[in-house]
Amino acid sequence: MGSAEEDYNFVFKVVLIGDSGVGKTNLLSRFTRNEFNHDSRTTIGVEFSTRTILVGDAMVKAQIWDTAGLERYRAITSAYYRGAVGALVVFDITKHQTYDVVDRWLKELYDHAEASIVVMLVGNKTDLAQAREVPMEEAKMFADNKGLLFVETSALDSTNVEEAFKTILKEIFYKVQKQKQRSSQSNTVSLASESPASTAPAQAERRPCCVAL
Amino acid sequence: LAHSFIKDRSKASGLPMKSKKASSFHEFARSTSDAWDIGDDEDEDFSSSSSSSLQTLNSKVAKATAAQVLENHSKLRVKPERVWSLLEEACVRSPLQKQQSLPLRPVIPLVARISDQNASGAPPMTVREKTRLEKFRQLLSSHNTDLDELRKCSWPGVPREVRPVTWRLLSGYLPANSERRKLTLQRKREEYFGFIQQYYDSRNEEHHQDTYRQIHIDIPRTNPLIPLFQQPLVQEIFERILFIWAIRHPASGYVQGINDLVTPFFVVFLSEHVEEDVENFDVTNLSQDVLRSIEADSFWCMSKLLDGIQDNYTFAQPGIQKKVKALEELVSRIDEQVHNHFRKYEVEYLQFAFRWMNNLLMRELPLRCTIRLWDTYQSEPEGFSHFHLYVCAAFLIKWRKEILDEEDFQGLLMLLQNLPTIHWGNEEIGLLLAEAYRLKYMFADAPNHYRR
Numbered sequence: 263m264g265s266a267e268e269d270y271n272f273v274f275k276v277v278l279i280g281d282s283g284v285g286k287t288n289l290l291s292r293f294t295r296n297e298f299n300h301d302s303r304t305t306i307g308v309e310f311s312t313r314t315i316l317v318g319d320a321m322v323k324a325q326i327w328d329t330a331g332l333e334r335y336r337a338i339t340s341a342y343y344r345g346a347v348g349a350l351v352v353f354d355i356t357k358h359q360t361y362d363v364v365d366r367w368l369k370e371l372y373d374h375a376e377a378s379i380v381v382m383l384v385g386n387k388t389d390l391a392q393a394r395e396v397p398m399e400e401a402k403m404f405a406d407n408k409g410l411l412f413v414e415t416s417a418l419d420s421t422n423v424e425e426a427f428k429t430i431l432k433e434i435f436y437k438v439q440k441q442k443q444r445s446s447q448s449n450t451v452s453l454a455s456e457s458p459a460s461t462a463p464a465q466a467e468r469r470p471c472c473v474a475l
Numbered sequence: 476l477a478h479s480f481i482k483d484r485s486k487a488s489g490l491p492m493k494s495k496k497a498s499s500f501h502e503f504a505r506s507t508s509d510a511w512d513i514g515d516d517e518d519e520d521f522s523s524s525s526s527s528s529l530q531t532l533n534s535k536v537a538k539a540t541a542a543q544v545l546e547n548h549s550k551l552r553v554k555p556e557r558v559w560s561l562l563e564e565a566c567v568r569s570p571l572q573k574q575q576s577l578p579l580r581p582v583i584p585l586v587a588r589i590s591d592q593n594a595s596g597a598p599p600m601t602v603r604e605k606t607r608l609e610k611f612r613q614l615l616s617s618h619n620t621d622l623d624e625l626r627k628c629s630w631p632g633v634p635r636e637v638r639p640v641t642w643r644l645l646s647g648y649l650p651a652n653s654e655r656r657k658l659t660l661q662r663k664r665e666e667y668f669g670f671i672q673q674y675y676d677s678r679n680e681e682h683h684q685d686t687y688r689q690i691h692i693d694i695p696r697t698n699p700l701i702p703l704f705q706q707p708l709v710q711e712i713f714e715r716i717l718f719i720w721a722i723r724h725p726a727s728g729y730v731q732g733i734n735d736l737v738t739p740f741f742v743v744f745l746s747e748h749v750e751e752d753v754e755n756f757d758v759t760n761l762s763q764d765v766l767r768s769i770e771a772d773s774f775w776c777m778s779k780l781l782d783g784i785q786d787n788y789t790f791a792q793p794g795i796q797k798k799v800k801a802l803e804e805l806v807s808r809i810d811e812q813v814h815n816h817f818r819k820y821e822v823e824y825l826q827f828a829f830r831w832m833n834n835l836l837m838r839e840l841p842l843r844c845t846i847r848l849w850d851t852y853q854s855e856p857e858g859f860s861h862f863h864l865y866v867c868a869a870f871l872i873k874w875r876k877e878i879l880d881e882e883d884f885q886g887l888l889m890l891l892q893n894l895p896t897i898h899w900g901n902e903e904i905g906l907l908l909a910e911a912y913r914l915k916y917m918f919a920d921a922p923n924h925y926r927r
């Protein structure tokens with residue numbers, strides 16, 4: 263019965279956004295299945311995958327939503343931001359125009375998601391360094407100015423993919439912890455630890471989105 | 476926008492009315508700047524003259540055919556179900572359970588064994604099939620093809636041998652009058668290549684750059700696993716078809732998903748010239764002329780199809796939103812248990828059915844099944860725009876056991892986006908269509924039936 267058998271303490275919903283063709287689907291498949299597909303089909307609407315990792319002493323289930331990059335879908339994909347606690351905004355370091363539109367993606371993200379959402383800017387395709395159009399320093403500076411995490415990855419050769427997801431999940435986790443300390447009544451945080459996830463999966467999963475930061 | 480759509484269930488009152496749809500789309504089409512398309516078909520009497528008789532034809536004919544299909548398949552039913560549960564365990568369960576154990580995901584076999592129509596091993600050609608083929612040949616060669624009769628014959632599937640010409644007729648591209656066919660084809664093909672000459676160079680101009688760039692990115696990703704579609708010549712054909720269609724329809728333009736819709740036409744029209752395996756065929760073996768006719772015919776037939784579902788691809792995709800909502804409404808009436816199961820685990824229909832509508836189930840089915848499905852869609856009035864909804868409902872309910880077995884949100888979503896149809900063939904599609912027809916018959920004529 264799938265993931266119900268896993269134990270986990272938290273479910274974090276993370277969305278992948280960015281222009282068409284920057285490699286969102288392959289970042290997802292590299293992280294959740296250690297796969298890269300040269301021939302992946304265009305993502306239609308939204309696709310979904312999960313992976314559970316250990317953060318500190320807690321099992322965190324990352325519920326990752328891969329959205330289509332085409333503008334036309336945005337009216338529909340906006341529904342998918344609901345409940346997201348993290349977002350990877352992906353661009354292709356070899357295509358400057360995919361970096362130019364990061365601002366637009368950020369705007370859309372903040373229009374639809376919680377203000378406290380943890381955001382990471384991801385420059386993908388470092389394996390194509392010889393075709394680089396976006397200098398790392400430029401992107402890094404942009405991310406710093408906007409208060410975003412930043413990393414460069416290659417879904418193809420695996421560089422930094424684990425790190426990217428783990429970093430953002432950790433960041434979310436710490437935010438949740440801090441928030442928990444602030445308010446001892448943690449009824450907004452979805453904690454499954456008191457009742458093992460295997461016996462009551464629905465309880466934990468019903469509110470993956472309720473980790474209010 | 477999208478939020479209110481999802482939440483706003485209270486207003487969902489009944490299914491879309493089939494008769495209204497066409498006219499409201501016409502109104503819509505007139506109000507958009509795509510109007511320069513209107514008039515294209517003025518000399519083609521097909522659509523107007525036959526549409527009235529379509530409605531009557533449909534309920535009688537399709538009902539009988541559906542009953543027949545159901546009956547024919549009831550005996551075969553046990554076998555495919557068996558195979559299912561086996562494959563399922565192999566293909567679906569294990570990756571679900573082992574999300575973390577790394578490269579263990581089974582390799583999915585070629586999606587499209589195009590030529591392999593009898594996936595589940597039915598005998599090559601029965602007497603009945605021979606008679607059917609004969610009937611088609613008769614209809615097609617008569618001076619004035621009886622389109623109602625052709626639809627009736629095509630509903631349960633068109634024999635491969637006559638599919639190309641049947642599709643041209645059913646889509647309204649080719650006139651029923653056999654004397655006019657040759658000229659019409661010639662004129663339409665010239666017209667298409669006229670567009671190419673006139674507009675294709677503009678793909679690099681600023682106002683069309685984005686459109687072309689997106690098409691260019693998507694073509695290699697359209698049928699990535701089939702060698703046929705990796706050939707430069709084929710990719711160029713797809714690019715031209717999609718670009719010309721997009722700039723002639725600025726109200727929608729190019730939207731991902733439309734690229735998939737060229738494929739069945741291209742494959743069917745190509746099959747006319749290929750004896751062996753289509754999916755591995757090298758198109759450089761064909762003459763320029765033949766390739767050009769395949770390209771133009773694919774363009775026009777795809778255009779006809781899209782005319783009926785253009786609101787799927789206009790801003791915010793209202794057609795899809797409406798249909799997903801209608802699907803939800805329908806399922807809530809025909810299978811409350813499945814519907815409540817989704818509610819319990821907070822699965823929204825949009826999360827899986829968006830793709831079902833946007834790509835007409837092409838992502839969920841092997842290509843051979845899509846081709847078979849389209850035999851029926853083109854024989855049904857508003858097959859692509861309306862009947863498809865019932866097919867989606869039947870498709871969903873087909874998996875009810877698997878759905879009810881999943882007891883969490885992620886399990887459900889993983890199941891719904893990877894439904895194990897890889898071995899499906901004509902039998903499964905026949906059953907699906909019969910069930911869809913039954914649903915349509917029950918609900919279209921009695922929208923309040925089973926109302927909660």
